[in-house]
Structures are given as structure tokens and as C-alpha cells.
Amino acid sequence: MSRTAxxxxxxxxxxxxxAVFCVALSGGGSxxxxxxxxxxxxxxxxxxxxxxxDGYRTQREFQQVLDGLRHVAGQLRTGxxxxxxxxxxxIEINSNRRSVTLYxxxxxxxxxxxxxxxxxxxxxxxxxxxxxxxxxxxDAAKRLVRETQASGDRSVLRVGVPVDGSALQVGVAExxxxxxxxxxxxxxxxxxxxxxxxxxxxxxxxDTSPFWGGARILNTHTGGGCSTGFGVNSGGASAMLTxxxxxxxMVPFVNGNSTTFVGLGEQHSAQAxxxxxxxxxxxRVYGGNSTASTSQPVAGTSANxxxxxxxxxxxxxxxxxxxxxxxxxxxxxxxAGLMGPLVRAEQVQHTSAAGQGDSGGPVISLTGPNWSxxxxxGTISAGDDATRVPCVxxxxxxxAWRIWYADVNQALARHGATLR
Numbered sequence: 001m002s003r004t005a006x007x008x009x010x011x012x013x014x015x016x017x018x019a020v021f022c023v024a025l026s027g028g029g030s031x032x033x034x035x036x037x038x039x040x041x042x043x044x045x046x047x048x049x050x051x052x053x054d055g056y057r058t059q060r061e062f063q064q065v066l067d068g069l070r071h072v073a074g075q076l077r078t079g080x081x082x083x084x085x086x087x088x089x090x091i092e093i094n095s096n097r098r099s100v101t102l103y104x105x106x107x108x109x110x111x112x113x114x115x116x117x118x119x120x121x122x123x124x125x126x127x128x129x130x131x132x133x134x135x136x137x138x139d140a141a142k143r144l145v146r147e148t149q150a151s152g153d154r155s156v157l158r159v160g161v162p163v164d165g166s167a168l169q170v171g172v173a174e175x176x177x178x179x180x181x182x183x184x185x186x187x188x189x190x191x192x193x194x195x196x197x198x199x200x201x202x203x204x205x206x207d208t209s210p211f212w213g214g215a216r217i218l219n220t221h222t223g224g225g226c227s228t229g230f231g232v233n234s235g236g237a238s239a240m241l242t243x244x245x246x247x248x249x250m251v252p253f254v255n256g257n258s259t260t261f262v263g264l265g266e267q268h269s270a271q272a273x274x275x276x277x278x279x280x281x282x283x284r285v286y287g288g289n290s291t292a293s294t295s296q297p298v299a300g301t302s303a304n305x306x307x308x309x310x311x312x313x314x315x316x317x318x319x320x321x322x323x324x325x326x327x328x329x330x331x332x333x334x335x336a337g338l339m340g341p342l343v344r345a346e347q348v349q350h351t352s353a354a355g356q357g358d359s360g361g362p363v364i365s366l367t368g369p370n371w372s373x374x375x376x377x378g379t380i381s382a383g384d385d386a387t388r389v390p391c392v393x394x395x396x397x398x399x400a401w402r403i404w405y406a407d408v409n410q411a412l413a414r415h416g417a418t419l420r
Contacts, residue, residue, distance in 0.1 A: 047296075047370070048296075048311050049321065050062065051322050059370070059371070060369075060370075063367070066095055066308075067367050068122055068123050069094075071122065072119045073091045073303070075115070076119060077091055080115075086106075086135070087104050088135075089105050089132065089134050091163070100126070101128055103128050105136070128164065130164060132166075132189075137162075137168055138161055141329070141331060143184060143185075145338060155174055156170060156173075156181075157171045158331065158332050158333070159330070160329065160330040161327070162191075162327065166189070167188070167189035167190055168185055168188050170190055170191070170193070171195035172195065173194070178190070195386075211231065211262060211279055212231070212286055213229050213361070213362045214285045214286035216256040216316070217254070217360075219251055220252045220253065221252070222247075225256065226246035226360040227315040227361030228361070229360050230283070230298060230420075231282050231284070232281070232415070232417040232418060232419055233419075234415050234418075238278075238279065238281045239263075239278050239417065240262075241275075241276060241411060241417070242274075242277060242359075243380065244268050244275040245359065246275070247275065262277060264278055270337050270339075272406060272410070272411065274379060274415065276417070283297055285313050285364065286318075287313070288318060289318040289393060290392075291318075298364070298376050301376045301377070302367075302375035304325055304378065304407055305325060306325050306327065306328060307324065308365060309323065309324055309365065310323040310325065310364065312361065312403070314361035314393075315358065316393055317358050317393040317394070318392065318393045320351075321366070322348045324346055324347075326402075328343050329341045330343075341410075342381055342404040342407075344404050345363070346403075347401040351389055351390075351392070352389050352391055352399040353383070353401050353403045354403045355391045355394075355398060356397040358380050359381065359382075360379050361380045363405045376408045378411075379411065381405050383398070383403045384401075387400045389401050
């Protein structure tokens with residue numbers, strides 16, 4: 001019932017990613033008991049929580065403020081066509097200022113002004129002018145990505161869309177190519193930074209049926225191990241969402257101690273870094289440390305906003321909270337190919353956010369009384385090796401305080417799936 005503590009690890013490849021040394025987080029194994037032995041009841045001692053920020057007296061106060069800001073951000077996002085409205089640039093939550101900022105390019109439409117006014121009854125909403133819209137930045141980012149792929153240029157590592165729309169962010173391995181980048185970007189302002197190339201180390205490992213998120217799985221073709229993400233329904237049947245770099249279509253997966261067949265990979269989407277494993281699942285994720293056997297239900301999905309707080313539930317690391325969203329539209333280049341758009345997040349105390357073996361594992365947000373409700377936000381994809389820190393949970397791995405993850409709502413739409 002508990003996750004296995006033993007590891008089987010060997011290097012299987014390298015991924016050079018975006019603006020830094022990026023680690024594709026695979027490895028380790030986690031076994032749960034057979035159907036009749038799995039206890040679906042949560043353990044109160046494993047309940048997740050966030051650290052209390054300065055300026056808040058109680059967790060209840062922080063929970064009510066953060067949930068209120070999320071609600072306002074969600075209403076603004078929905079009311080602007082989920083970010084597709086002409087002029088929309090981004091939305092940022094700031095729990096320290098207890099406010100929400102809407103970034104907009106050009107004149108604010110009358111209906112959006114009314115929407116902002118209505119939400120100000122719930123929380124302070126600031127509207128700031130942005131030099132570019134999200135659509136302009138995304139178009140430029142995709143154009144730069146295409147040109148980089150076509151030219152075989154390995155110096156571009158990361159292309160990002162900042163929430164404030166200030167400029168297209170480009171991470172490069174070496175300076176001196178600004179003129180070529182500017183020619184591709186056209187009139188758009190660029191913010192070019194020199195960053196380290198990335199490397200990803202693959203290790204190997206496991207869980208049991210019906211499978212929960214946050215357990216370890218083993219690719220039988222390569223020996224590569226990853227974490228399970230979320231149980232879903234797709235095409236009228238049960239499946240498990242995980243990271244695409246963990247396997248491929250028709251690849252068999254087993255649990256970490258190789259005692260139980262999990263299922264076959266399908267709907268592999270390399271750039272998005274998501275895929276499904278066709279298998280029996282439940283809408284639960286493991287809670288607690290890396291050897292825990294308790295679980296909690298997943299209530300639904302939640303949108304990703306810059307400034308919001310997450311928890312990662314990778315099988316190797318166990319629960320890690322206080323992981324703040326830093327960007328929502330980033331593309332990273334790897335030796336395995338392009339990944340993106342992904343969400344970038346950073347552990348606020350600069351301790352580990354995730355590590356090897358956690359790829360495909362759940363990224364969730366906490367809400368409700370005592371943070372008792374879990375919502376799905378994404379699945380772990382990669383980590384920045386330039387931000388290496390000691391690991392939480394299983395030792396002898398590479399862990400980082402900066403990570404990237406795939407947006408769960410985009411993944412569900414891509415795979416025609418819903419959460420179980």
C-alpha cells in the first residue's frame with residue numbers, strides 16, 4: 001500500500017531546455033495495495049496547507065482572501081473569452097497586496113470596464129496598460145519557435161510571454177544573435193537574457209489498480225519511471241494523464257515493483273508533454289510524504305494565474321506546497337524536441353519544488369475551509385537545474401526550486417477527456 005522506497009535508476013538521455021539547465025523529472029516507483037486493500041479515506045495528518053504569508057493572522061484569513069482573488073481572476077478571464085479577447089494580455093494575483101491586476105493592450109472595451117467594476121465589489125482590481133496583447137506575443141513566440149526549429153539554431157533555449165506584455169522574453173545560450181532574433185520578431189520589443197542550456201536525466205520506476213495520481217509508473221521499453229497525474233475519462237473509458245516524455249503510444253507501463261500491469265500509452269503529444277495511459281483509475285491523488293499510502297479526492301480543475309499558489313505531488317518527492325506561478329505561456333527547447341506552452345512555477349522559499357521521478361505527477365491548488373479541497377492545475381514536466389537544491393522525499397536525485405508543468409485544462413481539451 002505504501003510507495004516503495006527502493007530505486008532503480010540509470011541515465012537514459014539528456015534534455016537541453018529553455019533558458020536554463022532543465023531536468024525532465026523522471027524516476028522512482030510507488031506501489032499501492034490491490035483494489036480491496038486501498039483505503040480511499042484521507043488521513044487528516046496528511047492534509048496539505050500553504051505557509052502563512054506576512055500580513056495574515058490565520059490560515060482561514062489567507063484562504064478566504066486567496067479564494068476571493070482566484071474567483072475575481074476567474075471571472076475576468078471568463079469574461080474576456082478565456083484570454084482570447086482582442087487586447088487581453090494577462091491577469092495577475094497578488095496575495096500580498098490582496099488585489100488582482102488585469103493587463104490590457106489598447107483601449108479597454110466598455111463591457112470589460114463594466115466587468116472590472118462589478119468585480120471590484122469583491123476585491124481591488126487594477127487595470128494596467130500593456131505594450132502588447134497576449135495574442136501578439138503568442139504569435140511572435142510561435143513564429144520565433146518555428147524559425148528556430150527550421151534553422152536548427154540551438155542557441156535559443158526559451159521563449160516566454162510575460163503576464164504584463166512588456167516584451168517577448170527570449171533565453172539564449174550565447175549573445176550576439178540579437179539582430180537575427182529582432183528580424184524574426186519584427187517590431188516587437190525583445191527581452192533577451194543569457195541562460196544556461198538544460199539537461200534532463202531519466203531514472204526508473206511505480207502503483208496498483210484502480211490507480212491514483214502521484215504514484216510511480218515504469219516504462220517497460222526503456223525502464224524510465226515517472227509519476228501518474230490524474231484519473232480521467234476519455235472516449236468513454238478510464239485513463240491516466242501523465243507526461244508525454246515518460247513514454248509513447250502503445251508502450252506498456254507497469255507499477256514500480258513490476259508486479260502489476262498498468263496499461264498502454266496513447267494520445268502521445270510531445271510538444272504539449274501530455275499523454276494518456278489506458279487503465280482503471282479513480283479521481284484521487286496520494287497525500288503525504290513519498291512513502292504515504294493515504295489519498296485525497298480531486299474536486300475539479302482550476303485555471304493557472306500568475307501569482308497563485310500550487311502544490312506538487314510527485315511520487316518521489318511527496319507533497320510540496322508554496323509553489324507560485326511565475327508565467328503561463330512559456331516554450332522550452334529540449335533535445336527531445338520543443339515543449340510548450342507550459343506554466344512556469346517557483347517554490348517561494350527556494351526549496352525543492354519537484355525532482356527527478358516527479359514528471360507527470362499532479363500539480364494542484366488548495367481551496368475551501370482549511371484548504372481541504374484539491375483542484376487539478378497541471379502535470380509536472382521539467383525542472384531548472386540552475387536552481388538545484390536538496391531534495392524532499394527520496395534522496396540521491398536532482399531537484400530544483402523552479403519547474404514547468406502542463407496546464408490541465410488544455411490537456412483535457414487536447415485529449416477529449418474529463419476528470420474522474
